[in-house]
Amino acid sequence: MDYKVGLLGRITLLSISLFLLSYFIMSGAGVFAISLFIILVLAQVIFLLGYAESSFKKVRQFLDNIKQDNYTNVYPVKFDGTETDDLHIEFNAILAKLQEDQAEKEANYQYFRSVFQHLSIGLITFDEEGKIQIVNTAAKRMLNIQQLNLISEIENINKELHQAIHSLRTGGSELIKIAHPDGIMQLSVYVIELVMRDSKFKLVSIQNIQSELEEKEMEAWQNLVRVLTHEIMNSIAPVSSLAATIKGEIESKIEQNVPADISELEDYLMALSTIEKRSEGMINFVSDFRSLAHIPNPKFQTIRLKSLFAQMETLLQHQFEANQIMFKCSITPEDLILFGDQNLIEQVLINLIQNAIHAVEDAVSKVISLEAFIDEAGKIIIEITDSGKGIEEEAMAKIFIPFFTTKKKGSGIGLSLSKQIMRRHKGNIQVRSTIGQGSTFKLIFNA
Numbered sequence: 001m002d003y004k005v006g007l008l009g010r011i012t013l014l015s016i017s018l019f020l021l022s023y024f025i026m027s028g029a030g031v032f033a034i035s036l037f038i039i040l041v042l043a044q045v046i047f048l049l050g051y052a053e054s055s056f057k058k059v060r061q062f063l064d065n066i067k068q069d070n071y072t073n074v075y076p077v078k079f080d081g082t083e084t085d086d087l088h089i090e091f092n093a094i095l096a097k098l099q100e101d102q103a104e105k106e107a108n109y110q111y112f113r114s115v116f117q118h119l120s121i122g123l124i125t126f127d128e129e130g131k132i133q134i135v136n137t138a139a140k141r142m143l144n145i146q147q148l149n150l151i152s153e154i155e156n157i158n159k160e161l162h163q164a165i166h167s168l169r170t171g172g173s174e175l176i177k178i179a180h181p182d183g184i185m186q187l188s189v190y191v192i193e194l195v196m197r198d199s200k201f202k203l204v205s206i207q208n209i210q211s212e213l214e215e216k217e218m219e220a221w222q223n224l225v226r227v228l229t230h231e232i233m234n235s236i237a238p239v240s241s242l243a244a245t246i247k248g249e250i251e252s253k254i255e256q257n258v259p260a261d262i263s264e265l266e267d268y269l270m271a272l273s274t275i276e277k278r279s280e281g282m283i284n285f286v287s288d289f290r291s292l293a294h295i296p297n298p299k300f301q302t303i304r305l306k307s308l309f310a311q312m313e314t315l316l317q318h319q320f321e322a323n324q325i326m327f328k329c330s331i332t333p334e335d336l337i338l339f340g341d342q343n344l345i346e347q348v349l350i351n352l353i354q355n356a357i358h359a360v361e362d363a364v365s366k367v368i369s370l371e372a373f374i375d376e377a378g379k380i381i382i383e384i385t386d387s388g389k390g391i392e393e394e395a396m397a398k399i400f401i402p403f404f405t406t407k408k409k410g411s412g413i414g415l416s417l418s419k420q421i422m423r424r425h426k427g428n429i430q431v432r433s434t435i436g437q438g439s440t441f442k443l444i445f446n447a
Contacts, residue, residue, distance in 0.1 A: 014044045062091050066098065122206035126151045127199065142187065142206055144180055164189050165204055171377060172446060174426075175209075186210045246271050298341035298424050305336045305372045305382075312349055312370065319357055320368075328369040336372055338380055338445060340425050348418040348429075352384040352441050355415070359388030359439060382443040391433040399431065 021037040058075075065073050073095065075088035113134070116123060122139030126132050130151040140146065143157050155162040157178070164174045168191040176187045190205045253259070309329045313320075320327045338345070353368065360366040367387040375381050391399065399415050415429075422429045426446050433439035 010044065010048045014041065014048060017041045017044055058087065058091075062094075065095070069102065072099070122208075124148070124151070124204045124206070125201055126204075127201045133201065139206055142180070142185065142208055143178075161187065161189065165191065165202070169193060169378075184210070186213050242271050242275055296344075298344055298421075300339055300341060303338040303340055303342050303345065305331050305338055306334060308338075308342065308346070308349075309370055309372070311346070312353065315350070316353055316357075323357060323361065323366065325357065325360060325366040325368055328367065330369065330371040330373075332373045336374070336380065338372075340445065341421075344421045344424070348421050348443065349382075349384070351415065351418050355441075356384055356386035356388070356439075359386045361388075363388050363438075380445040382445075383440055384443075385438060385440040387438045390435040390437060391431070391439055392435070396431065396433065 017037060017040050021034070021041055024034050024037060064070075075091045077088050077092065116134060117136045119136060120138055122142045123134070123136045124132065124139050125134045132148050132151060135148045140148070143154070145157065148154070151165065152162070154165065158176065161176045161178060164176055168174060168189065170191065170193045173188060173190045176189055178185050178187060185208050188207045188209050190207075192203045192205075194201055194203060309331065313327060313329065316327075319325070349370075353370070356368045360368065365387050369383075369385045371383045371385070373381055419429050422443060428444045430442045430444065431439060432442070
């Protein structure tokens with residue numbers, strides 16, 4: 001109210017002064033009087049403009065404080081009911097709210113920074129220029145460093161880790177072995193690419209899984225020993241028993257000096273033949289085990305999936321026709337190219353298609369489809385789907401274990417080999433199955 005009264009009063013005085021100035025000019029008053037009123041009018045105009053701008057100056061000052069995150073200023077309040085007083089009250093309320101929001105934001109930042117620092121998983125964030133934003137205590141401990149300013153400094157610690165951090169994209173992971181004063185560490189490196197306020201940066205998580213790997217390794221050895229013991233004992237026990245029986249009968253004949261007749265020799269021959277067959281079975285078993293343990297390193301090359309699928313169809317065409325199986329191929333896009341070892345990938349596809357052929361043996365509708373495409377994450381996917389009876393839930397957890405098989409005939413190493421080959425290609429193999437509706441094996445290749 002005081003501002004309006006002041007403004008109206010000044011405008012009124014200016015109007016009166018202009019009226020008197022006009023009157024003196026029209027009545028031919030002296031130069032001194034006219035000059036005096038001109039000066040008076042100019043002074044009133046200047047004071048009027050200054051008075052009008054006084055409130056705008058306060059608003060500009062208020063906005064400058066907000067722009068500079070300065071919320072500590074307090075505007076004086078007289079509680080006299082004037083508009084200036086009301087304006088100061090509103091200014092102080094807004095500054096108090098902004099100050100509270102800033103304090104809450106700072107508290108949240110410190111909270112998440114504290115959580116970030118105390119996580120057992122190593123975390124590093126850096127921008128496009130490689131400048132480190134945050135590196136937590138766990139990462140420093142794993143890398144055995146006190147400070148990290150640039151991501152390029154990791155190259156001095158471990159070149160493979162540095163290469164993995166730069167080459168991995170969102171969702172990518174890799175296992176890196178590094179030396180540490182506490183011993184060798186197996187680090188699982190996982191990378192996420194993020195964009196915040198038009199700025200790109202990477203979040204790298206590093207986790208030491210050495211103890212987990214050792215535990216799994218021990219478990220794997222125990223399972224392997226259990227499988228080998230079972231298989232070897234199943235073959236050796238009857239062979240040993242049969243050999244002991246033959247030895248006992250022959251020793252008895254020799255001691256009694258009794259010549260063996262033809263029927264006894266035939267029995268001995270049959271027993272020896274049985275021992276030979278079981279020995280061959282043991283040799284084949286050891287051979288399968290050796291092939292599982294000696295998968296060659298992939299020789300990467302460009303593979304045109306259209307040509308590869310055509311080869312698979314030609315190679316297995318006779319089995320498809322003999323078993324009355326409908327085989328379907330689909331590639332999207334048609335010129336899709338895969339980078340990998342063609343011989344090893346062919347071996348995986350042959351294993352999976354052969355399994356699919358066995359799966360549809362008793363099915364009413366015998367359909368096997370081979371499909372390749374690029375998923376939403378940019379990964380190349382190959383799927384082998386059959387219309388068979390599906391895989392039991394109990395067997396699903398074991399199908400990739402060496403020598404486990406649900407077939408009457410088979411060594412049980414096909415899926416294990418396929419799993420290892422996919423891992424050598426930095427990929428993975430997954431399976432989904434529904435009883436009575438078939439199964440789908442999914443080969444995932446990181447592009």
